Amino acid sequence: MRKLLLALMLVMPMARAVLVDGVAISVGNTVITRSEIDQRIRLTAFLNGETADTGEVSRREAAQRLIEQKLIAREMDLGHYPRRGSDAAQTMLDAWAKANYGGDPAALAARAAEYGLTPGEIGAELVWQSEFLTFLNLRFRPAVQVTDEQIRAYFMEKFAARMPAAQQEAALIELHPQIEEALTVEGSDRELDAWLRDQRQRTRIDYVDKSLLEPPAK
Numbered sequence: 541m542r543k544l545l546l547a548l549m550l551v552m553p554m555a556r557a558v559l560v561d562g563v564a565i566s567v568g569n570t571v572i573t574r575s576e577i578d579q580r581i582r583l584t585a586f587l588n589g590e591t592a593d594t595g596e597v598s599r600r601e602a603a604q605r606l607i608e609q610k611l612i613a614r615e616m617d618l619g620h621y622p623r624r625g626s627d628a629a630q631t632m633l634d635a636w637a638k639a640n641y642g643g644d645p646a647a648l649a650a651r652a653a654e655y656g657l658t659p660g661e662i663g664a665e666l667v668w669q670s671e672f673l674t675f676l677n678l679r680f681r682p683a684v685q686v687t688d689e690q691i692r693a694y695f696m697e698k699f700a701a702r703m704p705a706a707q708q709e710a711a712l713i714e715l716h717p718q719i720e721e722a723l724t725v726e727g728s729d730r731e732l733d734a735w736l737r738d739q740r741q742r743t744r745i746d747y748v749d750k751s752l753l754e755p756p757a758k
Contacts, residue, residue: 564749565603567610574749577602579657583665586655597750603752605754609668611739612675623676628670629663636666680735684727689717 565572578594580602585592616623624632634643641647650661695712698719703711747753 555688564747564752565607566612566744566746566748567607567744568743570610570614572603572606572610576606577752578604579661582655582657583661585655586652586662587665592655596728600752600754604754607740607745611743612672612738615679615739616671616675621671621678623671624667629660629667632666632670633659633663636662676732679713680731681724682730683731684724686720686723686727691716694719694723 542648562573562575562576563571564574577599581594581598582592583589584602584605609738633648634645637643637645637648641651645659648662652659692712695708695715699711699715700708
C-alpha cells in the first residue's frame with residue numbers, strides 16, 4: 541500500500557504539470573488553453589474564408605476574443621439567458637452546409653479538415669454565435685434609445701449628398717426603419733464594449749503565457 545501511495549504521489553505532480561502547461565490565461569475561475577487559442581484562430585479563418593494566421597499578433601487577438609467569450613458565457617449562466625439545446629449544433633450545421641456547400645456534408649468536412657477542424661467544432665461555433673446574438677439583443681438592445689434627430693443626422697451624413705434636396709424628405713421616411721436598426725446595432729455594440737471593459741476590471745485575468753499580453757498603448 542505504501543508503495544502504491546508513493547507511486548501516486550509521483551504521478552500526480554506530473555499530471556498536474558501537463559495540465560498547467562496547457563493553460564495560457566485564467567479568467568476568474570475559468571481558463572483559456574493554448575489549444576483553444578489555436579482553435580479560435582482556425583475557426584475564424586475558416587468562417588471568413590481566410591488563411592489561418594498563427595503569428596504573435598493573431599494569437600493575442602484570438603486570446604482577447606476568448607477572454608470576452610468567457611466573460612459573456614459567465615453572464616449568460618448567471619443571468620439564465622436562453623441557451624440552445626444539445627441538438628442545435630447539428631441542425632445549424634446542416635443549414636449552414638446547405639447555404640455554403642450545397643448541403644454536401646462531405647464537402648464541408650473536407651474543407652474543415654484543411655483547417656484542422658471537425659464539423660462538430662464548426663457546429664458548436666455556430667451555436668455560440670447564435671447564443672451570443674440572443675444575449676446581445678436581450679441584455680443591451682433594450683437600453684438603446686434612437687431619436688428622430690439621430691436618424692435625421694445619420695441620413696444627412698450618409699445619404700443626403702447622393703440625392704437632390706427635393707427627394708430627401710421622402711427618402712428619409714423610406715429609410716427610417718433601416719437607419720433606426722443600424723443605430724440600434726451601433727448602440728448595442730457600444731453598450732457591450734462598455735460592459736466588457738467593466739467586467740475586465742472586476743475580473744482577475746492572469747496571463748500564464750506572457751506573450752499574449754497586449755503591448756501598452758502608445
